[in-house]
Amino acid sequence: MTDDTPVTSAPGAADDPSTPEFWDARYGESDRLWSGEPNPQLVAEIAEVEAGTAVDIGCGEGADAIWLARRGWRVTGADISSVALERARAHGDQAGVEVEWVQTDLLAWQAPADGFDLVNVQFFQLAEPERTVALRRFAAAVAPGGLLLVVAHHPVHAETGVPGPPADRLYTPEDVTALFAAPEWETVTAETRTRTAAGHHSGTTEFTDSVVLLRRAR
Numbered sequence: 001m002t003d004d005t006p007v008t009s010a011p012g013a014a015d016d017p018s019t020p021e022f023w024d025a026r027y028g029e030s031d032r033l034w035s036g037e038p039n040p041q042l043v044a045e046i047a048e049v050e051a052g053t054a055v056d057i058g059c060g061e062g063a064d065a066i067w068l069a070r071r072g073w074r075v076t077g078a079d080i081s082s083v084a085l086e087r088a089r090a091h092g093d094q095a096g097v098e099v100e101w102v103q104t105d106l107l108a109w110q111a112p113a114d115g116f117d118l119v120n121v122q123f124f125q126l127a128e129p130e131r132t133v134a135l136r137r138f139a140a141a142v143a144p145g146g147l148l149l150v151v152a153h154h155p156v157h158a159e160t161g162v163p164g165p166p167a168d169r170l171y172t173p174e175d176v177t178a179l180f181a182a183p184e185w186e187t188v189t190a191e192t193r194t195r196t197a198a199g200h201h202s203g204t205t206e207f208t209d210s211v212v213l214l215r216r217a218r
């Protein structure tokens, strides 16, 4: 995926990236916003993990959820945008997989009590203090012994001019690991990785990803 969310936002639902109106308008700009391929850091971190239950936080057009479902995971894909979810459902049907697609504001979401074996959070870019509140909420949805994978655009994007969210919505691996301490959380991966991928407009872009995989104690 790529993200070229406008770098400024004016007041009002259509310009506020925490609203369904913003994301519905964003998805409405084209027939397909993202690549349709699973995010590379999801594949890198999870390909060898035994399947269980998973939730994809901000699942967008569904590529990660579908990739997981194809590998035997029982997946919930959750997003605020009905436009994105309509596409995700269609892509899932085309792929012949079953995913539970849920439209919800994940900032107010109550996870099921027994949690998920994997909570996948890819490019959920919030500024503080909302980021900490949201990441803690998503972490609370991880079952004992389960995994929390957080992948985000790195703050270096603000210096290198990679199009995307404003600087205060970018975060480092350390911003994430600082929230989740031992003994409840074991850090499996905390890395900054670069990759080259198609940009949203044309050509290729070098993206820098903050990649954190945490395991919750049993």
Ligand SMILES: C[S@@+](CC[C@H](N)C(=O)[O-])C[C@H]1O[C@@H](n2cnc3c(N)ncnc32)[C@H](O)[C@@H]1O
Binding pocket: 001, 003, 017, 018, 019, 023, 034, 039, 057, 058, 059, 060, 061, 078, 079, 080, 081, 084, 104, 105, 106, 107, 121, 122, 123, 124
């Ligand atoms: C940058 S996109 C990433 C999509 C997908 N995870 C990917 O990597 O391709 C962020 C997604 O989060 C969703 N989103 C943003 N705020 C949300 C919220 N409060 N509740 C649920 N979904 C939200 C958007 O609709 C969008 O699909």
